[in-house]
Amino acid sequence: MSEIKLNLTDAQHTISGAIHGSVVDACIAALSAEPETINELEAALARYNKPAGDINPFGWFRKHPGIDKESWDAxxxxxxxxxxxxAFESTYSRPGPQGEVHYHDGVCATDTSIFYRLPNDWLFLDSIDQYEGLRDPRRRERRSTPPLDTRTILYGRSLLEFIVRESWSLNHQSATAHDGDAIVEVERSLTAHSGELPLAKAAGMSPAIANSLGGHQPMAETLVGDNSSESVREAESQQSDAPDQDDTLRQQISLLHAKWLMTPRHDLRGESPRDVLLARQDFVDYDLHTR
Structure with missing residues (x-):
């Protein structure tokens, strides 16, 4: 007794058919790829069962309006x-949320084991009737909180807008804390270190001003042609006593980086970027380690 009636269902379709129990075990392992549709499950299954040409592993399954509860073989x-x-009612095996399956090379099962771990929100049941009682509430719960693609926030326009806004805010605060000459130096530092006119423009500076500020040379360089060595030494002494602009910039970047990572955002459902990045670190590390 090695075949099982397998029902696969997603938000749109339900199919069922008899299949070897080892394929069912591989299907459960393939859930570690977090498929949302039957087609995605089929693609994820290839990691554990090598496809036999263009043959669909569920090609002979039939569509049903609901679950086919008629048992088969095991x-x-x-x-x-x-x-x-x-949901299981099977004598063939009883896989869990973490385990291993033997790789099938398209001809037969091999001795190569592939480990897997499913996300924590998968529910394992040993009763089809219990499944039918929990199915609809679970589906409604997941629909109410659909998966959020955080990549567009963490690596897209939201990140760039944050950098521009906070960079301008930091430099504006520094500028207002000094006299007029210091304001020019802060704005010149912003342009020179960024190396990009669009950032200066976003900070409220015209391209003409940005170019003119970016063209300034350090004081010691402007005095190189001066015949007075005393003037050069005096200028270098003044520069050594002045705050290191590079160090100030590094501190500002560090502060900006920390603020981005630690600030909760409404578009991340109240979580900070750091929370999102580390939320599933163990799950991702395990998946990478077992490949």
Whole structure:
């Protein structure tokens, strides 16, 4: 007794068919890739079972309006991608949220084990009736909080806008704390270190001013042609006593970086970028380590 009636269902479709129990185990391992549709599950399955040419591993499954509860051979299994529920009534095996499966090379199973771990929100049940009672509430719960693609926030326009806004704010605060000459120096520092006119423009500076400020040379360089060595030494002494602009810039960048990582954002559902980046570190590390 090695075949199982497998029901696969996502938010749109339900298919079922008889299949070898080892393929069911591989399907559960493939859930570590977090597929949301049956087609995505099929693609993820290739890591564990090498596709046999263009043959669809579920090609002979039939569509159903609901779960096919008729058991076959070793039992019945339901994998609900929309509710993230796995229900077993099977004598073949009892996989869990973490384990290993043997790689199938397209001809036969090999001795190569592939480890897997599923996300914590997958629910394992040992009753089809219990599954039917929990399916709809679980689906409604997941629909109410759809997956959030944070990449557009962490690496896209939101990040760039934050950098420009906070850079201008930091330099504006520094400028207002000094006299008129210091204001020019802060604005010149912003232009010279950024190396980009668009950033200076976003900070409220015209290209003409940015170019003129960016063209200034350090005082010691402007005096190189002076025949008075005393003047050169005096200028260098004044520069050595002045605050290191590079060090100031590094401190500002460090402050900006920390503020970006630690500030909760409404578009991240109240979490900070750091929280989002580290939320599933163990899960990702395990997946990378076992590849």
């Amino acid at each position: 039992g019945i299994v339901v994998i609900d991608l929309a509710a993230r529920i796995i």
